[in-house]
Amino acid sequence: MPGLKAVAANNSIAIEPGKTNDIKINITRLYGFESKLTLSVKGLPEGLAAEPIDIPEKSGEVVLKVAASAEAKPFSGAIQIALTEVESGIEHRVISELISSTVDNGVPQGFRKLAIESTDRLWLTVLPALAKAAPGEKGE
DSSP: OOEEEEEESOSEEEEOTTOEEEEEEEEEEETTOOOOEEEEEEOOOTTEEOOOEEOOSSOEEEEEEEEEOTTOOOEEEEEEEEEEETTTOOEEEOBEEOOOSSSOSSSTTOOSOOSOOEESOEEEEEOOOOOOOOTTSTTO
């Protein structure tokens, strides 16, 4: 049966006000999956934007750009990224795999089996804006 797997390169994203950050996602079309797809973000706080993007017909890496306005307020919370089939509206969530054999997470070569092996909630942190020094203060 045709299927789809979409995995984010990182499970957390940090962004500064007035900047843009890239979220890399590896999309694998399985067993002849051919539907046209659009990638979008759900749950972005006020002051952040990510334009939906059309996904190529072949498997591979795509980059979703998240932009924070200069007025974006500090935030820390979960967001979701979804692939939506254009014709049917069926949604597929992008996941982050929590298992790695290359990360030293307390066990040599990493844990191989966890109670939760993946999540469809990525952590987003909007950092506080850097305070600008007033004229005559240190830091000019």
